[in-house]
Amino acid sequence: MVSSLAEPLLALRNIRAGYGEAVVLDNISLELADRGSLAVLGRNGVGKSTLLLTIMGFTTLRRGNILWQGRDITALAPHRRARAGIGWVAQEREIFANLTVEENLTVAARPGRWDKRAIFELFPRIGERRANKGNQLSGGEQQMLAMARALMTNPALLLLDEPLEGLAPIIVEELAGALKRMIRDEGTAVILIEQHAGIALSLTEDAVLLERGAIVHRAKSADLMKDAATLDRYIGMKIKA
């Protein structure tokens, strides 16, 4: 789906994965170019989060392999994948509740373009709350912190699992703006899972639709945005742009 001849940043080949005995994803293949961005859409329970967890190495992989910058990382432990440059922001946010904002960031810090200064510029709100503990933040601030913490590892690819879920519209706007800067201006590659299909498609270049653990549709995000019939069929949602 990516036309460039250059080696993809991430490639999944015929993945079958799940948890223990249960198989959630089957026959998943996809590629993401360096600086690319991909929206993963689908109803609840189709395996979107499992896809990210599989890329991170937290699921049971039964078949297929995962290539990172051309290197097979199928057998690599999660922390090694993280060090290789894959960042993951879980749906549950999972910030360290008893560490301060600054400690939450410091613990993840690895040298690179994203340091605390750059982070506080992207998310001024959490800059103001540096000395507060994780559990003293609002939901939106926690989400920003979770994203910021992943950025502090200076990933080449960021996996985002419903970063806008359950947030107030004004925070959604702020976060979407930050995402846009990350993707467009900074060139961080992103795989984005999002219920707000409109926002997800407007932020990304490519999109896939998942149903029952398999990819059922691939398109350019801009094209899919206009394809109301397909969207309605697979996610049963009218788009609000």
Place this chain on the structure above:
Amino acid sequence: MASVAPAISGPHQYLQAQTRWSRVEIAFWLATLLPFVVAPNYLVLASQVAITALFALSLDLILGYAGIVSLGHAAFFGFGAYTAGIISKYGWGEPLSGLLISGIAAGLLGYLMSFVIARFRHLALIMITLGFGFLLLEAANSASWLTGGADGLQGVRMWPLLGIFKFDLWGVTSYWYSLIVLFLLFLVSRRLIHSPFGLSLRGIRENIVRMRAIGAESRAHLQKVYTISAAMAGIAGAVLTQTTETVSLGVLDFQRSADLLVMLILGGAGRLYGGIVGAILYMVARDQFSGINPQYWYFPIGVLLIAVVLFLPNGILGGLAKITASERLQKWMRTLPPWLRGAS
């Protein structure tokens, strides 16, 4: 947008800045010298307290900072105690090298144990450490040819410290010795927890899966800190042997592990000083309560424990920190002259 505070430091500078000594800390360590002046008759107790404080500090490293629950930490304390005793009994009574050897021995045991420990969390850990403690206790009991079994290890003779200071009956040398060992290992622990490694440990305590996702090899970290903690516990045990010139099976007892956990929770886990404050409080309380009523002295301890957990869920130090952070007190503090406020 422009309200980003100045001085955003890099990760190392940030951690460095956390290590400044506050006046309260300095006052605390100066106060540990008070027993020499105020209570010269209690120096034996004071050195027991210092030893227990060191032991509690070792548990704080794994429980308070890395989230490894242990109900069998006496295993390492006892292992260090017996190692020190046996070395001395068989002819080498030099305290400092004995201490070092005991620490290394306990650390080695801890390293071996850490392969199991790092795989489990929570309840499973309690069971494993408990079982390990029992195992070592019975091993020491049955190996009476080496340990003296239930009669205790006899014939431990220590040479004078540095060839000059004899371990006297009043505990002057003992207290100096245990206090200095405690302070030095406290410095090591302090350095450790303010290092990137220490911050990673706290992250692991908070959420182990998340730490993997940001690239920390949690298992190796856990093994490392467990080994360090075991070595420290072993050193605490060795100091006990060296200052009392005897070793009994009690050093490996479950009661010792349990008491230790109680002290740490009383004082406040994950606060570095929590174990030390808890040990002081617990040991002094035990001394006083058992003087009043030698049979039922656990009763007031029980009351104390329940009260602390109910009203100060983060221990005494956690409670204090909350009070000092409260708005009202801050306001009141600002009315004080600067030298009284301290800097923390």
